[in-house]
Amino acid sequence: MEVAIPINNELDQRISDAFCIFDHHGDKRIDIREVGTVLRFLGCVPTEQEINEVIAATEMEESAGDVHLSKFMPYVAQLLSERKMEPASPEKILAAFQVLDPEQKTYITKEYMSKMMMEEGEPFTQEELDEMLAVAIDPITGNIPYEFYINQLMHEPANSIYDLADKFVTMKPKDTKRSTRRTGEETSPI
Structure with a gap:
C-alpha cells in the first residue's frame, strides 16, 4: 500500500510534478541518474558536486540507486529556499564573457568557446556543448555574439x-488567535 x-x-507541487515526469514506474521513485535532470527541469543550475550531495542526502537506504519523492521534495525545497543552484544573473554572465573577451x-569564436567549455572549470560533455553552440552561434558570422x-x-518564466x-x-502560519470586537458587554468572534 502506497503512503500519500x-x-x-x-x-x-512543482517539485513533485517535475520529479514524477522522470518516475517511469509511477512508484514515486527515480533512478539517481535522473536527479540532475529533475533539478535542471526545475530551473536549477547544479554542479556535479551539488547533484552528488542531493543524491547522498536523498538516496533510499533500502533501495540503493533510487531516490524517493518523500525525501527528495523537502530536501530540494530547503535548497531552493536557500537559493542554492540558482542560475547566474545576466550581469555575472556578461562579466564572465567580458573576461574571455x-x-x-x-x-x-566558436573554437575558443569550445576549448573553454571542454577544458576549464566543470567541463561540458560534447552533447552539452553541441546544445549550447546550436543556440549561441550566429549562423552568419559563425561566432558567439555574447550579449x-x-x-x-x-527569458525567465513569470x-x-x-x-x-x-x-x-516568507509564508507565516496564520494567526490562530481569534479576533474579537466589543459589542456592549459581550465579545464576539469576527
Missing part, C-alpha cells in the same frame, strides 16, 4: 522556482 505524500504548497570585440546569447538565456521558494519561506 503531503503536498503543502505550490513549491512542493579582453579586446572587447563583443563576440567569442545576444545572454538575452536568449535570460513564476520561477526560486520565486516560489521565496514565497514558501
Whole structure:
C-alpha cells in the first residue's frame, strides 16, 4: 500500500510534478541518474558536486540507486529556499564573457568557446556543448555574439522556482488567535 505524500504548497507541487515526469514506474521513485535532470527541469543550475550531495542526502537506504519523492521534495525545497543552484544573473554572465573577451570585440569564436567549455572549470560533455553552440552561434558570422546569447538565456518564466521558494519561506502560519470586537458587554468572534 502506497503512503500519500503531503503536498503543502505550490513549491512542493512543482517539485513533485517535475520529479514524477522522470518516475517511469509511477512508484514515486527515480533512478539517481535522473536527479540532475529533475533539478535542471526545475530551473536549477547544479554542479556535479551539488547533484552528488542531493543524491547522498536523498538516496533510499533500502533501495540503493533510487531516490524517493518523500525525501527528495523537502530536501530540494530547503535548497531552493536557500537559493542554492540558482542560475547566474545576466550581469555575472556578461562579466564572465567580458573576461574571455579582453579586446572587447563583443563576440567569442566558436573554437575558443569550445576549448573553454571542454577544458576549464566543470567541463561540458560534447552533447552539452553541441546544445549550447546550436543556440549561441550566429549562423552568419559563425561566432558567439555574447550579449545576444545572454538575452536568449535570460527569458525567465513569470513564476520561477526560486520565486516560489521565496514565497514558501516568507509564508507565516496564520494567526490562530481569534479576533474579537466589543459589542456592549459581550465579545464576539469576527
